[in-house]
Amino acid sequence: MASKVIHAFYTDDDVLMDAVKRVRAEHYHIEDVFTPFPVHGLDKAMGLEHTRLAITAFMYGCVGLVVAITMMNYIMIEDWPQDIGGKPSFSFIENLPAFVPIMFELTVFFAAHLMVITFYMRSRLWPFKEAENPDVRTTDDHFLMEVDAGHHDVNTLTNLLGDTGAVEIKVIDKQEDNH
């Protein structure tokens, strides 16, 4: 289904922030904003939902902790108990202090790695992936706001974007939904 979007270019992050707030105040839908660097507060201005990555990190950490406990219990207690430093490993709880560093490390390891992988998947990034970036200048010194023009009057929208300080405005017909 063909959809019409407008690409508005900006050269300053403060101008961009004001523009985002103004466009949202006029009830237009911002599809996305492409910036050469993270702009502080942009997510809030765009009204994006708070990330749930932290919750996944907590769950991955719990998985790591469980893996460590299961693994240490099997290796050190059940399968091949060893007498280390006069402490024979016949009981998990009595040898717990020795396992805490491993439990800690695996918690961090699982949380960190799985969180990064989740982030890549959620951002649809993987090796050899073609960039979804609509204009290469956004990797250098330009900021791009993509506004959905579907049911709106293109001229009014373009004028509004011009007023907000956009240096360049393009109307794009998207042939396919790349989401």
Next chain:
Amino acid sequence: MRIKIIISTIKNIYIDMYTLSNRLKLASFVFMAVGLIGLIIGFATRPGSIEDVKEMMASHGHDTHAVQTHNDASQHDASQHEDAHSGDAHYEHVLHQLQNKPWAALYVAAFFFFMIALGVLAFYAIQIAAQSGWSPVLFRVMEAITAYLVPGGIILLVILGLSGFHVNHLFVWADPEVVAHDALLQGKASWLNGGWFIVRAIIFLGGWIAYRHFAVKYSRKQDEEPTGNVWYKKSFKISAAFLVFFIYTESMMSWDWIMSFDPHWFSTLFGWYVFAGLFVSGITTIALVTIYLKSKGFLEFVNNSHIHDLAKFMFAISIFWTYLWFSQFMLIWYSNIPEEVTYFITRIEDYQLPFFGMIAMNFIFPLLILMNSDFKRLNWFVVMAGVVILCGHYIDVFNMIMPATVGQSWFIGVSEISAVLLFLGLFLFTVFTALTKAPLLAKGNPFIEESKHFHY
């Protein structure tokens, strides 16, 4: 009348001065009075002779249990009573412990409230030395809490003097009879002796209180003459110098005032461990006082991002404390060297509930409660976590001091609760009186606008 009240309210808000409410004043005096009476009872009801001890133990049905599971906790016994398990020697031992108990309770509470003020002082110095932009709106709260250093420090010095010169029996190294039979204590006598011990205490306390005096003075002067930031630069310099002084003296303080209760035992990270405890207690107290003042309508320039940052510190330093606690514990537990591991065996066998309970309160509870970002902005969550953290660190100090002073004869009784109430009352009175002495906003601080607009 009503108009007058309204005018005075407006005036208060306008110049932003805190006035000590009568209720708070009354509460702190009641705490002090009740605490003092309780302590007097605690000291008066100490057993005077072996017969008293026998009577007490018989009436509590402790007799057989205590004799059978008796385990020499302190070096005192190990050296003095080789055959302490027979006859009256055991009762005499319990007698000494029970006679020590009110002293130890007094010591724990005195140190605990002092360490809160000291932790806040270190935090304050770090904020200034780091030229932090988020925290200047909280400076007056921190300055007020550190006011407790003076009365708290003087009382602690008196208790240290009494202990160091063997008026009570808190420090075994202060007992010449014990030292005479103990080669290790003789070896350490050049460091652990009453005179040098008190001189060190005076140097530590003098240095900290002097820094506090000048830092607060410069902060007030900066409000009066903010041009050129002359006073701000001075406070930056002394804060940086103080931090160097502090990290050495704090470490030595922890050997002197806590580790020397077990003078045969030593741990090289003990100074850091005590530091983490006092730091997190101090930061927690800043958060609690700030939230209290906000609930009374003061500090309107403190927003929930400031509370969030304080809660992040509470969370982070709680974990830092746990890291140090575990680092100390695991190495000693694993290597299992007799002279080191007795420290933990005593605590695990005789102090099981406070020992493991404190880890739950100081680590697991704050970890789970303060992990979520949104919870750190909810005042009641921060208060709940804060109260548990403070109780947990009281128990931590309790665990560090009690095993060597009262051994198995510990219990949270009249003396312990009274001592806490006494110092709590003094702390509240000193801190909130100090708050009335200056405007609640350090308006001359060059970062004050950044701090007011701090938003995360």
